[in-house]
Amino acid sequence: xxxxxxxxxxxxxxxxxxxxxxxxxxxxxxxxxxxxxxxxxxxxxxxxxxxxxxxxxxxxxxxxxxxxxxxxxxxxxxxxxxxxxxxxxxxxxxxxxxxxxxxxxxxxxxxxxxxxxxxxxxxxxxxxxxxxxxxxxxxxxxxxxxxxxxxxxxxxxxxxxxxxxxxxxxxxxxxxxxxxxxxxxxxxxxxxxxxxxxxxxxxxxxxxxxxxxxxxxxxxxxxxxxxxxxxxxxxxxxxxxxxxxx
Amino acid sequence: xxxxxxxxxxxxxxxxxxxxxxxxxxxxxxxxxxxxxxxxxxxxxxxxxxxxxxxxxxxxxxxxxxxxxxxxxxxxxxxxxxxxxxxxxxxxxxxxxxxxxxxxxxxxxxxxxxxxxxxxxxxxxxxxxxxxxxxxxxxxxxxxxxxxxxxxxxxxxxxxxxxxxxxxxxxxxxxxxxxxxxxxxxxxxxxxxxxxxxxxxxxxxxxxxxxxxxxxxxxxxxxxxxxxxxxxxxxxxxxxxxxxxxxxxxxxxxxxxxxxxxxxxxxxxxxxxxxxxxxxxxxxxxxxxxxxxxxxxxxxxxxxxxxxxxxxxxxxxxxxxxxxxxxx
Ligand SMILES: Nc1ncnc2c1ncn2[C@@H]1O[C@H](COP(=O)(O)OP(=O)(O)OP(=O)(O)O)[C@@H](O)[C@H]1O
Ligand SMILES: [Mg+2]
Numbered sequence: 001x002x003x004x005x006x007x008x009x010x011x012x013x014x015x016x017x018x019x020x021x022x023x024x025x026x027x028x029x030x031x032x033x034x035x036x037x038x039x040x041x042x043x044x045x046x047x048x049x050x051x052x053x054x055x056x057x058x059x060x061x062x063x064x065x066x067x068x069x070x071x072x073x074x075x076x077x078x079x080x081x082x083x084x085x086x087x088x089x090x091x092x093x094x095x096x097x098x099x100x101x102x103x104x105x106x107x108x109x110x111x112x113x114x115x116x117x118x119x120x121x122x123x124x125x126x127x128x129x130x131x132x133x134x135x136x137x138x139x140x141x142x143x144x145x146x147x148x149x150x151x152x153x154x155x156x157x158x159x160x161x162x163x164x165x166x167x168x169x170x171x172x173x174x175x176x177x178x179x180x181x182x183x184x185x186x187x188x189x190x191x192x193x194x195x196x197x198x199x200x201x202x203x204x205x206x207x208x209x210x211x212x213x214x215x216x217x218x219x220x221x222x223x224x225x226x227x228x229x230x231x232x233x234x235x236x237x238x239x240x241x242x243x244x245x246x
Numbered sequence: 247x248x249x250x251x252x253x254x255x256x257x258x259x260x261x262x263x264x265x266x267x268x269x270x271x272x273x274x275x276x277x278x279x280x281x282x283x284x285x286x287x288x289x290x291x292x293x294x295x296x297x298x299x300x301x302x303x304x305x306x307x308x309x310x311x312x313x314x315x316x317x318x319x320x321x322x323x324x325x326x327x328x329x330x331x332x333x334x335x336x337x338x339x340x341x342x343x344x345x346x347x348x349x350x351x352x353x354x355x356x357x358x359x360x361x362x363x364x365x366x367x368x369x370x371x372x373x374x375x376x377x378x379x380x381x382x383x384x385x386x387x388x389x390x391x392x393x394x395x396x397x398x399x400x401x402x403x404x405x406x407x408x409x410x411x412x413x414x415x416x417x418x419x420x421x422x423x424x425x426x427x428x429x430x431x432x433x434x435x436x437x438x439x440x441x442x443x444x445x446x447x448x449x450x451x452x453x454x455x456x457x458x459x460x461x462x463x464x465x466x467x468x469x470x471x472x473x474x475x476x477x478x479x480x481x482x483x484x485x486x487x488x489x490x491x492x493x494x495x496x497x498x499x500x501x502x503x504x505x506x507x508x509x510x511x512x513x514x515x516x517x518x519x520x521x522x523x524x525x526x527x528x529x530x531x532x533x534x535x536x537x538x539x540x541x542x543x544x545x546x547x548x549x550x551x552x553x554x555x556x557x558x559x560x561x562x563x564x565x566x567x568x569x570x571x572x573x574x
Contacts, residue, residue, distance in 0.1 A: 051367050053573055073369050081367035087359030089256070091263040103252040104368040148364060 004029045004156055004188045005050065009059030012045050012212075019045040021212035022059065027190060027205075032182050034199045035192045037209030038243055043192040044084050046209075047160055050190075051076050064155060080154030082162055086145040090134040094125055094144050097133060098151050105152035112151075119147040124173055138165045146174060150181075157181065159191035163198065175202060200235050208242040215242040249370030253378025254385065261348055261386045270347050274340040275394050281333040282398035286405030289329035293406070326417060327520035329406075333398060334516050337425055338509045339461060344390060345429040346453040348383050349436025351446035353568065358445065362573055376568050380437055380561065387429040395422050413522075416539050420519045424553070428512040431557045432457070438564035441571065460509040468503030472496045508556060511549050518546040 003026040012020040020042040027033045035043050048054045050061050052072030061068045066075040088097045095116055102112035120129045123143040133141065142165045149157060162178075163171045179202065181187040193199060199206055200220065207217040216223050220235060227241045240246040261267055327334075353376075356362040365375060399418060408414065436453050443449040476496035480488050504510040523536040543550075 048363070048574065053363060053366050055572075073371065076367060077369045079367070081364065083360060083363040083367070085360045086364055087361045089260055089361065090359075091260050092256075096259075100252065100256045101364070101368065104249050104365075104370055106248075106369075145364075152368070 002029050003027065004031075004064060005190070006062040007046075007050075007059075008061065010046065010049060010056055010061055011058035012042070012049060012054065013057040018212045020049065020056075023209075023212075023214055025207060025214065025217055027188060029188055030182060030186045031188055031204045032178065032202050033188070033190045034203035034206040035190060035209065036194075036196075036199065036206060036239060037192075037215075041209040042212040043209060044160055045212075047081070047158055047190075047192070050158065051079060051081055078152075078155040080149040080152055080157045082145045082149040082159040084160040086141070086148070088133045088141065088144060088148075091132060093130050093132055094120055094136075094147075095129050097144065098147055101148050101151045107152065115151065115153070116147075119150055122150075122177060123147045124170060139167055139170060142166050143170060143174075146177070154187070156188045156190070159189070161193055162191055163193065163195060171198075178202060196236050196239055208239060210243055215244075247371060247374050247377065249368065250374040250378040250381065253370075253374055254381035257379045257382025258385045261382060262389075266347055267344075267386070270340070270344045271390050271393075274337075274344055274390065275397060277336045277340055278333060278394040278398040279401055281336050282330070282402045283405060285329040285331070285333055286402045289326075289402075289406045289408070292329075325520060325522045325524075326414070327517045327522075330402070330421075330520060331517075333402075334513055334520075337394075338428065338512050341391075341425065341429050342432045342457050342460065342509065345383075345387055345432035346436045346450075346457055348386055349380075349433045350440055350450045350453040352379050352383070352437050352440040354440045354444055354449055355446050357573070366573055372569055373565075376437070376565050380433065383433045383437070384430060387433060388426060391422065391426055391429065395425070413539055417520055417522070417542070420539075420543070421516050424512065424515050424519065424550070427553060427557060428508060431508045431553070431560065434557060434560040434564060438560055438567070441564055441568045460507045464507035465504040465510050468500045468506075471503055472500035475499060505549060505552070508553070511553050511556075515546045515549045515553060518542050518549075 005027040007023055007025050007027075010020055010023045011018070019040075023042075023046065035046065037043050045054070049056050050063060050068065052068040052075055056069070060070075063075045064078050068075045089100070092100070098116040098119065099112060102116060107115065117129070120126060123146050125140060125143055125147070128136065128140060133144065136144070142162075146159070146162060149159060159178075163174055166174065175198065178189055178191070182189055203220070205217070205219055206223060208215045208223070216226060218226070220238075223242070224233075224238055227238060229238050229241070237246060353362070356365065366372065402408070403410070435456050436449070439449040439452045439456075440446070443452060473496070476493040476499065478496075479491045479493060481491065482488055505514060519539075519542050521537055521542055523534050526533055526535065
């Protein structure tokens with residue numbers, strides 16, 4: 001398998017604070033990759049640098065073979081992003097919002113409208129497609145955010161806390177969607193979450209961040225082994241060991 | 247440029263879909279129609295005033311009389327600028343408010359609701375975002391201006407029956423163009439403040455302060471500074487009677503400082519573009535000198551250059567700050 005993302009010595013400093021601290025790893029094509037860590041560990045900062053949205057203090061990343069610093073525009077051409085706390089244009093409907101993003105991504109008109117309708121169904125907003133976003137609940141907005149991240153039919157999908165604020169049924173749908181996108185379409189998916197159950201169920205590999213650095217990386221069995229976890233310990237306990245709490 | 251037109255289109259739809267926009271648009275339209283109508287009436291009166299005005303030689307003061315000669319003179323001295331004066335003032339007030347209402351939260355609103363990161367994650371240049379959003383605002387402002395001008399001018403023309411000579415059409419077209427630039431300036435001010443200030447409520451307040459400075463504070467400041475540097479001279483005649491003279495420097499300084507305000511600059515430019523003739527009294531006889539479009543244009547050229555320069559400078563500042571800003 002080829003690596004789709006190569007993170008090289010990636011670093012972000014805010015004053016004296018090392019938000020991301022000289023991080024190195026690769027993510028392979030078709031992988032579902034979980035990025036974990038305490039609040040402020042540096043997950044969102046990493047993601048924003050992967051998209052060339054904030055400049056790294058040091059290091060760089062190669063996404064789909066393109067350097068995010070040298071060619072930011074080209075590097076994000078095949079990447080879909082669901083940002084943390086994504087917002088929308090309140091005066092526009094779900095459909096109008098998604099069509100706008102499709103147009104930004106240069107999706108041909110006919111294809112765009114078909115894709116938009118399908119995505120609205122997939123995220124469970126079918127009865128809201130013509131309603132202005134100002135009348136949406138938080139979970140509905142999050143669902144729309146997921147649809148937005150897929151509107152450009154990306155090769156790499158990056159989701160910052162995709163299931164936050166979504167009800168259990170919706171969460172299950174989104175997990176199914178992630179799995180399908182990975183297995184059927186070979187999409188590489190990276191997501192952050194605080195729901196460890198989700199990680200257990202979905203991820204091929206996981207990176208655990210602590211204070212900007214990588215505290216552990218690998219498959220869940222590998223992570224278990226590295227901290228010599230007992231048979232009975234669940235993933236939550238293992239995670240806490242990496243965070244230095246236990 | 248990739249994404250710019252998409253951005254502009256969305257921005258335009260977003261703007262005209264808002265209630266506040268429609269509200270201010272309606273206000274502007276009403277105010278323009280009313281002042282155009284009144285302007286039309288006063289123009290007609292001055293034109294058809296046959297037999298009701300004359301001049302007493304040497305005093306330059308109108309008085310009811312029966313002669314016809316000088317009346318025509320007075321009539322044609324009523325410039326477009328006099329008739330449209332209140333329309334101009336109203337446009338400078340409400341037009342500025344409308345432009346600010348459109349643009350004060352252009353960027354910080356995107357930032358605050360969390361759509362800016364989404365936007366920037368698409369393969370578009372940052373330039374396209376500022377240009378596109380500004381263009382969307384300009385489209386909205388152009389639509390507003392076209393509607394209010396067509397309405398206002400239509401009313402003015404039908405009330406006055408004024409002959410649409412090339413000269414008149416040219417002047418009115420320039421009036422329209424300068425009004426667009428005026429709104430574009432306030433649009434750019436709002437844009438800049440929405441980039442520099444983190445929250446929409448702060449940038450709204452700041453925009454309103456700028457607007458107030460433009461219509462009131464700067465002109466007042468011009469007066470005050472003029473007074474301080476060139477105080478009124480008091481002299482006593484031989485009989486001991488005091489007389490006051492304004493020094494010439496006062497007017498110059500006051501004009502320069504007031505002219506820094508976009509609103510005053512706008513009013514000055516439009517007034518001189520619409521001045522078709524001037525009335526002077528040479529040794530007691532009123533004479534009317536007509537002023538050609540070219541002359542009017544030349545005399546407002548310095549203000550016009552300042553006006554356009556101001557627009558470019560403010561937009562350039564907004565652009566530069568936005569391009570360098572971190573997005574989180
Ligand atoms: N604009 C900023 N200025 C200064 N420090 C910042 C800025 N943005 C983030 N930080 C800091 O960088 C660190 C990493 O933040 P980041 O948002 O990446 O954390 P995270 O892992 O995504 O956390 P969470 O789980 O809460 O989303 C934090 O300590 C945060 O305070
Ligand atoms: Mg985060």
